[in-house]
Amino acid sequence: MNRFECMQRLASRLKDELVILSLGASVDEWYNAAPHMRSASLFQQQLGCVTPQAFGLAVGLPHRRIVSLDTDGGMMFNLGILATLANEQPQNLLVVVWDNEATSPSAALRRTPRAAPTSRRLRAAPVSSMPTRSRHWTISTGTARTGCARARRMCSWQRSTVASHATSSANTATDEKTNTPSCGTWRGPRTSSSWGQASTIRNGFIHHAHAGGHPCVAHAKRG
């Protein structure tokens, strides 16, 4: 099983979850493996922040299930979050760590062959169901090529917040029917083209086209 196939299996079990994912090649793969989750998936370019942010989201939205799709490089940047998660035991957070056996998606800094053999096979338990407790998997996909088509460029630079923080009383309210935060609009992210722009919220996330292209491309070597 390669990473893309694993993503597809995971995606088939997701419906109402919110996903935070790291930058890099896995972004395009995830959006192809889980097109139905695209509006609920937020990719972040902050190395070492993906799982902490997902945890913060899980703390703030205890009625929602949150998925962190982190990377080995991102996780290694801040291993302390594992201790914090062990301490906090969040019930609504699932953490997946993709191990591509390299320190960069460009594979320019791939690990030496001596370090690779034992981790080239998938080490995760089969994706069976969403957890009732937090789970943390390490998934090694080796250098396997992914099956996603890259022809269609994914340019959905997503920034999100669930609520208009100016109306704090509405922030924490939830729609009982949809179980989503019942909030209205916010002003949009800080980009040259959309600063001040109003946006609607879908599935608790707000989406904008990024004026400057796909940040994933610009920062790929760091991921």
Next chain:
Amino acid sequence: MRASAVEQVIAGLKAAGVTIVCYLPDSLLKELYPALDRDPDIRTIRVTNEGEGAAICGGIWLSGKKSALIMENSGLRAATEPLARMGMGAGIPVVMIMSYRGDLGENNWWAIPHGMTMEPLLNAMRIPYRIVGREDAIERAIADAYAWSHTAYYHSAVVLAGSVVR
């Protein structure tokens, strides 16, 4: 830190709508942390480093809740990378409350670098801050920090100093 100052900080946080606090405890604010832990209206999360705390606060902000990162000012150095990426790159704000280690009057040699680097770092990061040395100014400073950060989508800081932390 006097009990009255602790009460002012907690009152300021509550007035600003804060329900979750991430902290890495330090000695100057040592009376504040157990008080936060005891408060039924505030959930506390102990973190392993301040950068992690900043990122967790960023996630909390994404959820629509308000949070605070409380730490010694040395934590600013550890948190600079995630703060730069979240604030400058994504418009995700974190409000920080920190003690002023290394201020004039400091008699611990190890704390001197904290005072030397805090304000230059805050300025380099374009993070507005207010140094508060009087108890009666704490609540106002916290309220102003949240008002600014949630208007600007950028970080702000309240630095507790002087008689507030001694």
